Amino acid sequence: MDFFQLLAVPKGFGVDLTLLEANFLAASRRCHPDFVGADSQEVLLQSAMVNKAYTTLKDPLGRGEYLLRLEGGSTGESSRVVDPFVLEEIMEARGELDQNPTGGTRKNLLEMTANRMKNHQEQLLNRFRKLEFLQGLAKADTLAEIRQTLNGLRYYQNLFRDLFQGA
Amino acid sequence: MHDEIVGIDLGTTFSLAAYVRDGKPQPVRDSHGTALVPSVVSIAPDGSMTVGRAALDQRVENPQCTIFSVKRLLGRSLADLKDELPYLPFQVTEAVDGERHVLKIKAGGREFTPEEISARILSQVRTMAGNPSRAVITVPAYFNDNQRQATRDAGRIAGLQVLRIVNEPTAAALAYGLDRLRKGTIAIYDLGGGTFDCSVLSVSDGVFKVLSTRGETHLGGDDFDKALMLLVLKKTAREGLQLRPRDLQALRREVEKTKKILSLEDKTGIALRLVFADGPATLEISREELENAITPLVEKTIQCCREALRDSGASEVEEIILVGGSSRIPLVQRQVEKFFGRKPLCSLNPDEVVAMGAAIQGEILAGKRKNLLLLDVVPLSLGIETLGGTVCQLIHRNTTIPAMATERFSTGVDNQTAIILNIVQGERELAKDCKTLGKFHLSGISPMLAQYPQVDVTFLVDANGILTVSAKEARSGVNTSVKVEPGSGLTKEEVETMVLDSVTHAREDFLERSLIELSTRARMDLNHGKKLLVSLGETISAEENQRVSQCVEELEKELNGKDLEKLKAALAKYQEAMGPLAARAMDSAARQYLASKSFESLQSLG
Numbered sequence: 010m011d012f013f014q015l016l017a018v019p020k021g022f023g024v025d026l027t028l029l030e031a032n033f034l035a036a037s038r039r040c041h042p043d044f045v046g047a048d049s050q051e052v053l054l055q056s057a058m059v060n061k062a063y064t065t066l067k068d069p070l071g072r073g074e075y076l077l078r079l080e081g082g083s084t085g086e087s088s089r090v091v092d093p094f095v096l097e098e099i100m101e102a103r104g105e106l107d108q109n110p111t112g113g114t115r116k117n118l119l120e121m122t123a124n125r126m127k128n129h130q131e132q133l134l135n136r137f138r139k140l141e142f143l144q145g146l147a148k149a150d151t152l153a154e155i156r157q158t159l160n161g162l163r164y165y166q167n168l169f170r171d172l173f174q175g176a
Numbered sequence: 177m178h179d180e181i182v183g184i185d186l187g188t189t190f191s192l193a194a195y196v197r198d199g200k201p202q203p204v205r206d207s208h209g210t211a212l213v214p215s216v217v218s219i220a221p222d223g224s225m226t227v228g229r230a231a232l233d234q235r236v237e238n239p240q241c242t243i244f245s246v247k248r249l250l251g252r253s254l255a256d257l258k259d260e261l262p263y264l265p266f267q268v269t270e271a272v273d274g275e276r277h278v279l280k281i282k283a284g285g286r287e288f289t290p291e292e293i294s295a296r297i298l299s300q301v302r303t304m305a306g307n308p309s310r311a312v313i314t315v316p317a318y319f320n321d322n323q324r325q326a327t328r329d330a331g332r333i334a335g336l337q338v339l340r341i342v343n344e345p346t347a348a349a350l351a352y353g354l355d356r357l358r359k360g361t362i363a364i365y366d367l368g369g370g371t372f373d374c375s376v377l378s379v380s381d382g383v384f385k386v387l388s389t390r391g392e393t394h395l396g397g398d399d400f401d402k403a404l405m406l407l408v409l410k411k412t413a414r415e416g417l418q419l420r421p422r423d424l425q426a427l428r429r430e431v432e433k434t435k436k437i438l439s440l441e442d443k444t445g446i447a448l449r450l451v452f453a454d455g456p457a458t459l460e461i462s463r464e465e466l467e468n469a470i471t472p473l474v475e476k477t478i479q480c481c482r483e484a485l486r487d488s489g490a491s492e493v494e495e496i497i498l499v500g501g502s503s504r505i506p507l508v509q510r511q512v513e514k515f516f517g518r519k520p521l522c523s524l525n526p527d528e529v530v531a532m533g534a535a536i537q538g539e540i541l542a543g544k545r546k547n548l549l550l551l552d553v554v555p556l557s558l559g560i561e562t563l564g565g566t567v568c569q570l571i572h573r574n575t576t577i578p579a580m581a582t583e584r585f586s587t588g589v590d591n592q593t594a595i596i597l598n599i600v601q602g603e604r605e606l607a608k609d610c611k612t613l614g615k616f617h618l619s620g621i622s623p624m625l626a627q628y629p630q631v632d633v634t635f636l637v638d639a640n641g642i643l644t645v646s647a648k649e650a651r652s653g654v655n656t657s658v659k660v661e662p663g664s665g666l667t668k669e670e671v672e673t674m675v676l677d678s679v680t681h682a683r684e685d686f687l688e689r690s691l692i693e694l695s696t697r698a699r700m701d702l703n704h705g706k707k708l709l710v711s712l713g714e715t716i717s718a719e720e721n722q723r724v725s726q727c728v729e730e731l732e733k734e735l736n737g738k739d740l741e742k743l744k745a746a747l748a749k750y751q752e753a754m755g756p757l758a759a760r761a762m763d764s765a766a767r768q769y770l771a772s773k774s775f776e777s778l779q780s781l782g
Contacts, residue, residue, distance in 0.1 A: 034383045038549055040637045042578065043340070053638055055737035060551075064575065090555050174486070 011079060012062035022076060022130075022137040024066055033063040069130050071165055073137075073159045080140060082152040085160060090153075095161040098125075099168055106158045106172070115172055129162040181339060181542055182308040183534025184301055186315075186327065188247040188396060189213050189501070190527060191297050193305040193537040195542075201351055201532035204305045211528055217296045218242040219284030222692075227300040231676075235430060239265035239421040241283040244295075245398055249290040250330070251323030252665050253277045260394070263287060263402060265421035266695070275615055277664050291326050292674055295333035302334060311336045312534045312541065316371040317343040318391030318555050320601050321613050321643050326665050328509045328640065334675045338671025340638035344368075346550055348499040354547060355382045360494035365487065365512050365520065366530075367477060368500035370396040373555075374481040374487035380424035385551040388447040388487035388574050390480040395473060397435075397502040403469040403768045404431040404461075412455055439504050459614055460616045467507045474508055478515050487574060494730060498522045499529055531700045544756030551576050554637055558619040560616075561607035563588075567700070573603065579637045584630050591623040595631060598643065614662040618647050645767065670776060671748050691740050698735055698747045702728065705754050708761050720757065 013020040016032045037061045038044055045052050066117040074085065102118050136155050143151055183194045183201070190212040192203040203211035218226045218234035219241045226234065234242040239439065243266055249257065254270040254277065261268060267282040280287040283570075302308065313336075315327050324341050345364035357379045364375045373391025377384050405427055409415050419427070427598055430446050437444045445458040453744035485493075496516045502508065503526050512520050524532070539545045553576055559569040560583065572579040585595060595618040602610030621629050630650035637643050649652070666674070709716065709724070729749040734746040 030380070034380060034385075034549075037383065037551060041551070043537075043549060046541060046543055047309060048638060053578045054580065056639075057578040057636060058575040059578055061581075147659055155655070 012066055012075060015059060015062045016066065018066070020076075022073060022134045024072060026067065029049055029063065029066055033059065046060045049144075052117075053155065069133070070162055071125075071158065073133050073155070073162065076137060077155055077159065080137075080152060081123075085163065088153075088156050089160060090157050091160045091164065092157060095125075096166055102168060119172050120170065122134055122165050122172060125165045126162060126169060129165065132158050133162070179310075180246055180308055181312060181535075181538030182302070182305050183531050183536070183538050184298065184305075184313045184331075185344070185347075185528075185534060186247065186294060186298060186301075186330070187215055187530075188245050188368055188398065189215055189631060190369075191301050193301045194528070194530045195305070195529040196535045196539050201535040203531055204301075204526045205661070211531075213297065213301050214244075215246065215247070216244045219286070221284055222478040223284050223286060224764070225296060227296050233316060235424045236422060239425040242425075243281055243283060243288075244294050245370055246281075246290050246293045248394065248398070249279055249281070250289075250294055250585035251326035251665060253278065256277065258613050260715075263424075265425055268623060273672075274458070278665070279501070279668065289666065289674075290558060291333060291671075292329045294327070294330035295674070297689060298334035298336065302336060309337055310538075312338050312342055312538045313338055314324045314342050314344045314347050314530050314534050315394060316366070316368070316391060317345050317373045317375050317386075317389040317552075318371065319343075319395055319641075320556055320611055321395075321558075321641070322611070322664050323393070326640050328390055329666050329671045330759065331341050332671050335675065340537060341642070342534055342550070343375070343386070343552055343555075343641075344533075345373060345382060345389070345497075346377070346552055347497060347531075347537060348497055349377055349379075349384055349533070350536045350550070351529045352495075352497055352521060352532035354379055354495060354497075355384070357494060361387075361488070362493070362495040362497065362699045363481070363493040363516060364497045364499060365477070365481065365671040366391075366499040367502040367508060368396050369502070370394065370398050372396055372477050372480065372500075373482040374477070374483050374494065376490060378490075382716050383549045383551060385489065385576070386553045386574075388484045389485065389550070390484040390556050391555070392476065392480065395476060398406045399473055400435055400440060400466075400470050400502060400505070401428060401431050401474065401616060404435055404466060406633075407461070407465065407469045408448075409458060412448065412452075412453075412461060418593050418688070423451055434461055435466065435505075438466045441508060469509065470505075474505075478511055481512070481515055487566075487666055490692045491519065493649075496520045497529075499526050501527050511645075524563070534765055551741050551754050552639070552641065554579060555640060556601045557603055558599070558601050558613075558635055558637070558643055559610075560633070561600055566605055566608050567600055567602075567610060570633075571637060575637075577637050578632065578639055582632050582634045584632050585618075586627050586631065587621065587624070587629050588626055590626050592626065592629075593621045593623055599632065599643075611664045614644065616645055616647075622652060622654075652704055672769045682702065691738065691743070693749065694740065694743055698731055698743065698750075701751065701754075702731060703745065708754070708758060712757060712761050712764075715760070716757065724753050724757070746777060 016029060016031050016036060016174045018024055019031060040059055042048050042052050042056055065075050104136055105114060106118060133155065136151055140148060180195055185192055192211045192213060194201050195204065197500055205211045213228045213233045216231040218231035218238060231242060248260060269280050269282060270279045271280055279290055279735045281293060311331060313327055313331050315324055327342055328338045345366045348364050349362060359380050362377050362379060366373050371393050372395040373389055375389040376387045378387055400726050408427065408431060434444055434446045443459050443460055443462040448455060448459050449457040493516055496512060496518060509520060511649040553574045554571055555573060557569045557573045561565045562568045570583055573581050580693060587595065597616040598607060599613045599616055600607050600610035601613055604610050618631060621631065631647055632650050633645065633647045634642060635645055721733045731750045734743040
């Protein structure tokens, strides 16, 4: 049973977050040790799995990585290819922040990063959808594109977190 | 024995129990209506112990042997406590057993672990609650794995089956019945005697989900007392002077009172004559002075709130709850209201609300409240030290529990059959800056080329927030032999012997006390008897004399022994032999007395 089945949401990148939350709470009510009234290893593993499924699917990056793995794509450790434009923008942004760590810079950068994250997520949505119709080399190409998009998204998410925490 | 599940708040300064009665959580109160048991244990020179209110009085009289705020020592090492020790009047040492450090408190000629002292407090609370066998015990949300384990061990030593360790703020949210908010975000500001945490929760149809938690395990009312003590020393030109333990404790007691009064009044006098022999009898302290002294500490708590709110991803909260006695301080309430932009909820007694919530959690576990569910989180990330001393985080903080994570490890050299992993908890990047929970020994790996074995190490955090680690070699599917060597705390075996210890010690303590009492009695009787024999002089027959001498000899012999039953028998025999002589002596004494008194003087005696 995969995480999508476990939380009864349609498999795909475009998860309905409200449904995910509701199904997670319902699943927790069924299998949390407090509810089952036992702390056996089996109960713990089941409940931990539900929690892990929820955490993974809620986060776009986690969801994308998980879905790519299900589709047979490569992991982030084995393929670190990133769009050169993304790398350049990230380095520029971090440099700018170092030189001028004011609230104004931070706000502009936060806005830029949020936009990029949204773009990347839209790209992922389309590419994962496209996968259904592809086979062979064409599929392999798209999987590689997804890999690269996820790598880029990771950079932007990390930058976003650092900007946010420093705020 | 009770079959209900009791909720217990094991606090730094006070502890208490609660049950749910008629659907409502209610603290267990004594005949005076008091629910709070001071978390204080005093050990007399003869080894006997007093717990709670009676022990509180001993803090000044017997400072070296009166243990308070033991919660701050629970699950910690000497290195963690270096800033605390100068302020503790009792002696704290550490026993080292291999990698494991065990904290010990020396008092009354014996050594105690913080778990044992906490168990005494729990035991007192348990007795007050009618000796239940199963309990839910609360801990600060920010307690690490060691501190949670130590709390559970203390419960075990006190003879309790600890069904769940629950975080204090989460318990407080339950007590306030905030499940009435169908959907919303709430924050809990918990400032106790020794610890602070701020947690942000979401509520949705009866499910409480902790979104984030931040805190300091060493920030609370005790620190406010310390700040106030320093202020008093400064104002009386005693700064930097070494105080005697007795004076330190007396000062602590007086500033504690002053602090509480200053939550109600603008200024008050602190009774220095009860502390120092010289100098002014009283010293005036204003609320403003107190507030100035504690502002940096309160600011620290607000910073934690800021971080917790940011981590939660929520922009604002619908309710803010105040928990812990120190949340009564007006400055604290003002700052919290200012930060969250709304008036905090404090309708329930902040000292009792946590135990009440624990009682509700007990009901949930008993299956009596199917509508409620708590989803708590890991407060601090869990990971493994990797080559070069950096940390590989396996479970990130604020992950919902139960939580699980697996990481693959391999060997570094050919034919390596064992791997040692250092398990750490904390947010820092270097392992040396995090808390080492223990060493994990993996052995029984089949000899293979380096990098070839695939050992999957699995971290599993249960609903108590306590970690267990297991491992499996992926190629062979064989479970690798695993030994976790804890960095601190007690082993399972030690806990078990302590459980027994407290039972046998209770019997030993009782026997010893009885022996002392009876010996004292026998010595008095012997003394009295000797005088009696002298006073009776020649009226004693040779036969009587011989019998009495024999009994005296036997009794003196048993007085040197340790056998309570034999001493009892010898004393009874002696008393029997002396009985008729005593009666005769009494008669003659009475006759002499009467003869010496006039009728009138006897009448006036009534």
